[in-house]
Amino acid sequence: MDLSYNAEYEQFRTTVAEFLKGHWPVPAEIAEQPRHKQEAWFRTQAIENGYLYRSVPKEFGGSEQEADILKATIIREEFSKVRAPMEAPGIGNMMLVPTLLECGTQAQKERFVSKTLTGEYKWAQGYSEPNAGSDLASLRTRAELRDGPEGQQWVINGQKIWSTLAQYADYMFVLARTEPDAGKHAGISYLLIDLKQPGITIRPIKQVTGGTEFCEVFFDDACTPADWIVGQRGDGWKVSKSTLKHERSSIGGAQTSVNLFEKLLQLAKETTLNGQPAIKDPIIRDRLVTLEGYVQSHLYSNYRQLSMAAAKQNSGYVGLMNKLINTNIGHEVAALAKDLLGENLLYMPPTKGRATGPEKWLNQLMGSLGVAIAGGTSNIQRNIIAERGLGLPRESGDT
Amino acid sequence: MEFLLSDEQIEMQDSVRRFLEKTCPSTTLHEIFDSEDGHSRELWQGIVDLGIPAMIVPEAYGGLGLELLDLAILTETLGYATTPGPFLGHALCTQAILQAGSEEQKQAWLPKLASGEILGSFACAESNDCWLPEQLSLKSEQSLSGTKQHVLYADESDIIVMALAEGGFALLERGASGLSVHKRKLTDRTRHIADIQLDNTPIEHLAGSTDAAAKVFDTALILLAADSFGGARRCIDQAVEYAQTRSQFGVLIGSFQAMKHQLANMALEVEPMRGLYWHSAYAFDHEPLAARRQAALAKAHICDRFLQTARNTIEAHGGIGYTWECDTQILLKRALFNYAYLGTPSVHRKRVADLADW
Numbered sequence: 001m002d003l004s005y006n007a008e009y010e011q012f013r014t015t016v017a018e019f020l021k022g023h024w025p026v027p028a029e030i031a032e033q034p035r036h037k038q039e040a041w042f043r044t045q046a047i048e049n050g051y052l053y054r055s056v057p058k059e060f061g062g063s064e065q066e067a068d069i070l071k072a073t074i075i076r077e078e079f080s081k082v083r084a085p086m087e088a089p090g091i092g093n094m095m096l097v098p099t100l101l102e103c104g105t106q107a108q109k110e111r112f113v114s115k116t117l118t119g120e121y122k123w124a125q126g127y128s129e130p131n132a133g134s135d136l137a138s139l140r141t142r143a144e145l146r147d148g149p150e151g152q153q154w155v156i157n158g159q160k161i162w163s164t165l166a167q168y169a170d171y172m173f174v175l176a177r178t179e180p181d182a183g184k185h186a187g188i189s190y191l192l193i194d195l196k197q198p199g200i201t202i203r204p205i206k207q208v209t210g211g212t213e214f215c216e217v218f219f220d221d222a223c224t225p226a227d228w229i230v231g232q233r234g235d236g237w238k239v240s241k242s243t244l245k246h247e248r249s250s251i252g253g254a255q256t257s258v259n260l261f262e263k264l265l266q267l268a269k270e271t272t273l274n275g276q277p278a279i280k281d282p283i284i285r286d287r288l289v290t291l292e293g294y295v296q297s298h299l300y301s302n303y304r305q306l307s308m309a310a311a312k313q314n315s316g317y318v319g320l321m322n323k324l325i326n327t328n329i330g331h332e333v334a335a336l337a338k339d340l341l342g343e344n345l346l347y348m349p350p351t352k353g354r355a356t357g358p359e360k361w362l363n364q365l366m367g368s369l370g371v372a373i374a375g376g377t378s379n380i381q382r383n384i385i386a387e388r389g390l391g392l393p394r395e396s397g398d399t
Numbered sequence: 400m401e402f403l404l405s406d407e408q409i410e411m412q413d414s415v416r417r418f419l420e421k422t423c424p425s426t427t428l429h430e431i432f433d434s435e436d437g438h439s440r441e442l443w444q445g446i447v448d449l450g451i452p453a454m455i456v457p458e459a460y461g462g463l464g465l466e467l468l469d470l471a472i473l474t475e476t477l478g479y480a481t482t483p484g485p486f487l488g489h490a491l492c493t494q495a496i497l498q499a500g501s502e503e504q505k506q507a508w509l510p511k512l513a514s515g516e517i518l519g520s521f522a523c524a525e526s527n528d529c530w531l532p533e534q535l536s537l538k539s540e541q542s543l544s545g546t547k548q549h550v551l552y553a554d555e556s557d558i559i560v561m562a563l564a565e566g567g568f569a570l571l572e573r574g575a576s577g578l579s580v581h582k583r584k585l586t587d588r589t590r591h592i593a594d595i596q597l598d599n600t601p602i603e604h605l606a607g608s609t610d611a612a613a614k615v616f617d618t619a620l621i622l623l624a625a626d627s628f629g630g631a632r633r634c635i636d637q638a639v640e641y642a643q644t645r646s647q648f649g650v651l652i653g654s655f656q657a658m659k660h661q662l663a664n665m666a667l668e669v670e671p672m673r674g675l676y677w678h679s680a681y682a683f684d685h686e687p688l689a690a691r692r693q694a695a696l697a698k699a700h701i702c703d704r705f706l707q708t709a710r711n712t713i714e715a716h717g718g719i720g721y722t723w724e725c726d727t728q729i730l731l732k733r734a735l736f737n738y739a740y741l742g743t744p745s746v747h748r749k750r751v752a753d754l755a756d757w
């Protein structure tokens with residue numbers, strides 16, 4: 001066991017830090033441009049230097065570096081020190097790109113990957129339906145192969161729901177039933193669909209936070225080319241699993257929990273309770289340390305998983321736990337925050353623009369519930385841990 | 400950056416596990432648990448033969464010169480098997496002489512402790528749940544009068560090192576004049592403790608220092624955390640195994656979703672704690688600035704969770720779990736010991752907050 005980095009990695013860290021000095025904040029001539037252009041410029045430089053999109057081949061706009069979890073960690077650490085932009089956020093980069101790289105055709109990769117990386121193409125995820133949530137494989141949106149003006153095409157009918165940011169997206173990756181006579185799972189295919197077409201209606205849904213981050217999406221004879229299917233007909237469930245895997249592992253990062261805990265500490269220092277800073281209150285201190293026990297366990301468990309992955313060892317079922325651990329920490333942070341917020345609970349943060357006062361914590365209080373539900377609810381996570389992790393008898397083949 | 404055990408470390412754990420499976424199966428464990436002194440010479444000799452008491456002793460004193468992490472990972476294995484006997488007191492006695500003794504004292508005692516020729520023990524607690532080095536009031540003098548509580552295997556040990564006020568330490572030999580041992584009915588019969596009374600009892604001073612006192616105390620916290628992690632892991636395995644063999648309503652109880660979720664929640668609390676105790680032991684040797692706080696956090700969190708996990712495990716077993724003959728009762732009592740010995744979690748959580756200067 002050695003928690004320090006060897007000379008090669010320390011050298012790498014220095015190189016990254018030096019690159020950042022020259023590039024973020026951006027040089028004066030770029031700094032006049034709007035923020036998103038600054039970020040785009042920075043990302044191009046970072047890709048050229050091999051710091052972003054390391055697993056994506058160069059021909060598709062990535063930097064094609066050898067997999068090295070430690071280097072990836074160093075990059076993340078150094079970038080976050082100076083708050084430099086990491087890989088562009090969004091479901092496209094998190095889920096679609098890895099899926100296409102794993103299961104897509106050459107043409108699909110060429111068509112979609114690099115423009116998704118740069119943020120030119122924005123994606124939505126079309127899995128959930130009004131009657132197919134946890135039981136996703138019961139989905140009913142249909143796609144049929146029919147003759148179209150330019151050869152065969154898929155014609156899609158049905159409805160998706162809870163699609164995050166679909167109102168701003170250009171494309172959607174969709175699970176649809178293409179083989180009505182096949183079994184529940186075997187009848188599903190994974191399709192890519194252009195959202196900007198007449199057969200599609202998108203209705204934003206107002207959320208508990210007051211914001212509108214997800215939508216209903218209706219397909220009414222919507223079309224997509226025959227070769228915009230990822231994997232074979234009927235393979236959609238398997239293909240989607242590779243995507244869910246990416247989603248779960250990206251949600252599982254302990255750094256999110258560590259950062260959240262730091263912010264909570266800050267809140268406790270700034271809040272007055274019984275005439276003194278809340279952080280001086282013995283009950284608050286006890287609860288904070290109790291929570292820190294979970295946060296640090298998660299952190300070091302992640303270090304271990306990281307080291308095992310780097311050494312090509314199997315870390316067993318602990319990987320299945322990451323999402324639920326993060327969720328539980330989020331709940332506990334919310335539980336403590338509500339007692340620190342007091343009267344601030346009475347006011348909502350603005351829906352547009354950034355909240356600056358303590359009311360911004362309302363976003364965490366509510367957002368932690370979204371984390372609990374999205375990407376597989378906590379009960380579904382427990383099913384997975386119990387059945388796949390602990391080896392208890394399976395109830396259904398779905399999880 | 401490698402937060403992993405080496406192949407040698409895993410092999411050490413495996414050989415201790417195999418030894419315990421052979422030498423201390425459930426029936427033997429219960430026999431020792433129900434015995435008068437909670438100490439099997441054969442089992443202890445085996446632990447000695449495996450080199451465990453020699454691990455943290457430097458090679459110059461006949462030891463293996465390994466780090467606290469090495470000892471901690473084997474403590475996890477001992478905890479998994481709820482191994483009865485004087486290991487904890489012996490290890491703390493060794494660490495105390497190593498940290499606080501003079502060169503002469505180290506030469507006199509460490510080889511004998513490392514080889515198991517003598518049995519050592521450790522005493523710190525004074526009345527009213529005072530465990531922390533800064534709470535101790537008994538002072539280092541020519542001879543001592545007073546009480547030390549909850550002393551591990553006080554009757555069987557050849558020497559007892561006592562932590563005293565202001566970072567002082569004193570060594571007491573078996574049969575010293577004025578020394579009497581008072582036993583009470585024990586909760587955890589895998590680690591026997593007793594109060595000792597000193598009446599003008601002659602002692603040998605150890606140089607000591609507040610730093611040495613802190614290190615010995617932290618060692619104790621880390622070993623308890625490691626033992627608790629092993630015990631908690633055992634609870635999970637035991638409960639899962641039972642859920643896979645016991646049927647009700649015509650199906651395995653492990654197929655009920657309520658059971659699955661209970662067991663998943665238990666595993667979710669336990670499995671990630673491995674890294675927390677590893678890091679606390681690693682910090683002891685490599686991150687002196689973080690070490691104190693990490694030791695306190697590991698003890699507070701892991702001992703707390705072990706006790707709750709042991710309770711949940713008994714519940715998951717139904718009636719059989721509520722019996723004396725089931726291993727789960729031993730796990731529960733071991734967890735109670737680890738929870739209370741050296742101070743309850745809330746005591747250490749307070750220290751964690753104080754040490755961070757919150």
Ligand SMILES: Cc1cc2nc3c(=O)[nH]c(=O)nc-3n(C[C@H](O)[C@H](O)[C@H](O)COP(=O)(O)OP(=O)(O)OC[C@H]3O[C@@H](n4cnc5c(N)ncnc54)[C@H](O)[C@@H]3O)c2cc1C
Nearest residue numbers: 125126127128133134162163164370373374375376377379
């Ligand atoms: C903020 C947010 C963003 C989202 N973004 C997207 C997106 O971009 N694209 C997309 O496709 N979906 C998205 N979702 C949808 C999300 O994946 C589903 O909400 C989720 O899978 C649960 O499905 P459901 O809402 O139908 O709830 P249900 O499945 O009806 O669940 C209701 C309750 O029943 C419980 N339950 C259900 N089945 C079981 C079982 N077998 N065992 C025990 N308990 C069970 C659940 O745990 C839950 O508590 C998003 C959701 C949220 C909240």
